[in-house]
Amino acid sequence: MHVAGSSQYIKKCIVANSKGETSSRYRFPVKNEQIKKIWIDRINNDELFHYSDQRLYNTVFVCGVHFLPVCKTT
Numbered sequence: 032m033h034v035a036g037s038s039q040y041i042k043k044c045i046v047a048n049s050k051g052e053t054s055s056r057y058r059f060p061v062k063n064e065q066i067k068k069i070w071i072d073r074i075n076n077d078e079l080f081h082y083s084d085q086r087l088y089n090t091v092f093v094c095g096v097h098f099l100p101v102c103k104t105t
Contacts, residue, residue, distance in 0.1 A: 044094035046074055054095035059087040 042056040060066045061084035070093065071079045079091065 042092045044097075045076065045079075045091050046093060046097055047076075049094055049096070056092040056094055057098070059084075059091050059093075061085075061088045 044056065059070060067084075067087070071077070074093070079087065082091065
């Protein structure tokens, strides 16, 4: 979502009805096609399949409430 008059994007979670307003935001894993497809499938928004990798990475975010703790470790 772009704020009019601003070059900053609001990092709103793309997951429908998400309430994770205070949690961390994660960018789409565009360098890994398999994981990217899993994210889109689980978000259940087929429109995202039509987004370029650049658009996904720069404008689409998923908040931390949608990940298990084990997913957040390196």
